[in-house]
Amino acid sequence: MTEATRRERLRAETEREIRQAARTLLVTQGREAVTLRAIARELGITAPALYRYYNSHEDLLRQLCDDICQDMSHELYKDIADLGEDQVRDQVRAVCHAFRRWALAHPQEFSLVFASPQDALGPKPDQFGSVFLEVAARLIASHPAPEQEHADVPSTLHGDLASFQEVLIQAVASHGCEVSAAELSLGAIYHIVQSWVRLYGHVALEVFGRFPFAVANPEPMFDRMIDQMLTDIGFGD
Amino acid sequence: MTEATRRERLRAETEREIRQAARTLLVTQGREAVTLRAIARELGITAPALYRYYNSHEDLLRQLCDDICQDMSHELYKDIADLGEDQVRDQVRAVCHAFRRWALAHPQEFSLVFASPQDALGPKPDQFGSVFLEVAARLIASHPAPEQEHADVPSTLHGDLASFQEVLIQAVASHGCEVSAAELSLGAIYHIVQSWVRLYGHVALEVFGRFPFAVANPEPMFDRMIDQMLTDIGFGD
DNA sequence: ACGGTTCAGTGAACGGTGTTTACAAAGTTG
DNA sequence: CAACTTTGTAAACACCGTTCACTGAACCGT
Known part of the structure; x- marks a missing residue:
């Protein structure tokens, strides 16, 4: 057994x-x-x-955070599992919506994970945006025309972006997609990170009720932002 | 006396x-x-x-949050006071950098304000992004060419944006700038909100140490984002 | 099958927390 | 000066995280 x-x-x-x-x-x-x-x-x-x-109450809460992140990750992957392998743009859309939906449905978990300082944690660096980042990387890598060059990203960032490039390539590879560094340029990486900033910014503001004005129905605003994100990355419809 | x-x-x-x-x-x-x-x-x-x-410990913390927000607001206005009245674009840049600088210098205060749920609070709806929003609105309103139309913003949002428009016009007016609704179109309002989402997203991720990868020096990334924001609003240099 | 060891769980205790209550001592006001 | 309001205290309550000595059962090598 x-x-x-x-x-x-x-x-x-x-x-x-x-x-x-x-x-x-x-x-x-x-x-x-x-x-x-x-x-x-x-x-x-x-x-x-x-x-x-x-070892302590704090330790328990830390591990609880890990549980939460893992559950959310699984749920997000489940939400894009139905979509075909080739519909990667729809997968990005789906994962964005799933992330927002999960956060709104689990505000306490979302808050706990974010309130806990990342400092003295284990070896895991992120574990929250990883799903979005992996799927987005897959989208860009799978697209035949990587027109994005890394001309418009500050040279100071090349080092950090390159190391993140490796991480993303490995993440994509662990989902059965082998990509080269050329297919996932530094400019593309930069756009992915920028998209994550916007996605996270919107969701956090909405969950914490910190939008600058009372939004009766934030969903169309969110949809509009996703569209803009995809356009900026180079995948406008 | x-x-x-x-x-x-x-x-x-x-x-x-x-x-x-x-x-x-x-x-x-x-x-x-x-x-x-x-x-x-x-x-x-x-x-x-x-x-x-x-009345309670919670009540004290709530009022402490108000203090913190007010202090930050004053500090941000102080940082743009030196700039001339007409350099509004520089003011936007300055207020963005000041916000990031303040958040990084006061992580505990930043976390406390955000961790506290906005729900059962007083009449104040935001009080955190208000400074940025007011200055950004002033920039757009003061610009002679309001080419932005509200064609590309979902009609569902027109109601919410219109009410926020009033708030912003009043906020700008309280700083000595009288603007009409025509000078501050719904499309402009939308872009301002989108900029706030990005600004907040970056700062929160950086303060909470939740960037998806270890960024050795996030400042150039931030600068690049502000440039992009200004370009999107229609104020690229 | 037995004896030693490991291990989960208990109960009592310590210092700390928010909060309530009854009470004393000021300051204010007629 | 007397009545009243305000500010502070001390004691107590229930709860918290954490430690420690201890029990009892499960495991394991002989």
């Missing part, structure tokens, strides 16, 4: 139950309610027992 | 001292350290005394 011993299986099980309880508390009662004692109460154990699984 | 009685002056004084202490704690030791007892300790009083001034 499974390689793990019985003990390890039980441990992994309750570990999952703990985070599930924490997640439920977060969603139903907000971040403040995610307390060690409340979680333990939910599982029918006492608070100190949780220290067998997590 | 002042209209207020002696008691009212004393009250206002300690009220200011309380928020000053809270602010210092926030900056030096982070949000978690802004506790009622810590604030009281700083003033040499006890925690329950603070309830004579604020």
Whole structure:
């Protein structure tokens, strides 16, 4: 059967139950309610027992953030799975809409992930925009005409963009698309990052209710922005 | 002298001292350290005394947010005060850079203001992007050629944009610039909002350390984005 | 099958938190 | 001076994260 011993299986099980309880508390009662004692109460154990699984309350929240990001990532990929391999532009559109929809449907999770400082975290650098960035990179790479040159991106950024280029190429490759550095120029990378800035800016403003004026229905504005983004990248319809 | 009685002056004084202490704690030791007892300790009083001034801890934090926004607003206006009345494009550039600089220099304040949900707040709808929005509106209105039409903005948004148009016209007017609705078209308003989305997106990502890749020096990227923004609005050099 | 070891969980305790309540001591006002 | 308002205190409550000594059960090598 499974390689793990019985003990390890039980441990992994309750570990999952703990985070599930924490997640439920977060969603139903907000971040403040995610307390060690409340979680333990939910599982029918006492608070100190949780220290067998997590070093601290902060540690638990950190791992909860990882869970959330992973779930969102899976959901986003699920939303573009139905689309054909060749409809990459539709995939970009879909992933943008899915990201907004997820954030609006899970404001507490979205806030928690963003409120937590990225500083003293593990080796994972991003894990939030990665899905969008991968799909967008696939779109540009798969397009036959990479007319974008890296003439208009400041030379100071070439180093950073080049290292990110490698990361993106590897990310795309892990989805079965082999691309070369030539197909994914530095200019293209730059446009992708700029698109992520806009996408994130809109969604964050909307989720946090910080739009400069009361928007009755932000959806058409979002649609319009996605169109503009695609046009700027060079994929206007 | 002042209209207020002696008691009212004393009250206002300690009220200011309380928020000053809270602010210092926030900056030096982070949000978690802004506790009622810590604030009281700083003033040499006890925690329950603070309830004579604020209804709750949450209420105090809310008002602290207001303080922060107001301070930032003043600082931003101070940064563009040196520029001539007619150099409005430079003013936009300056206010963008000032916003980024302020956010990077005050990450704790920036995070606190954004982490706090906007929902159950007072009558103030925004108070964060207002400075940028006002200056940007002034730029467009002062420009002789308002070639932007509202043909390319979704008709669904006309209502929301029109109401925001009024707000902006009033905001610009309060700075001595009378403009008509014709000089500040709906298309222009839309571009201003889009610019704010990008500006906020970049700054938030940078402050929260959530850029998709390690950027050694984000400043040239920011400069490049501001250029692009101005070009999109119709003010490329 | 037994004995030692590992491990999950408990209960009590410590210092800290927001908040309420009853009360004292000032300041203000008639 | 007396009545009243305002400001602060001390004690208490329930809750929080965290530590520690301890129990009991599961595991493992012999």
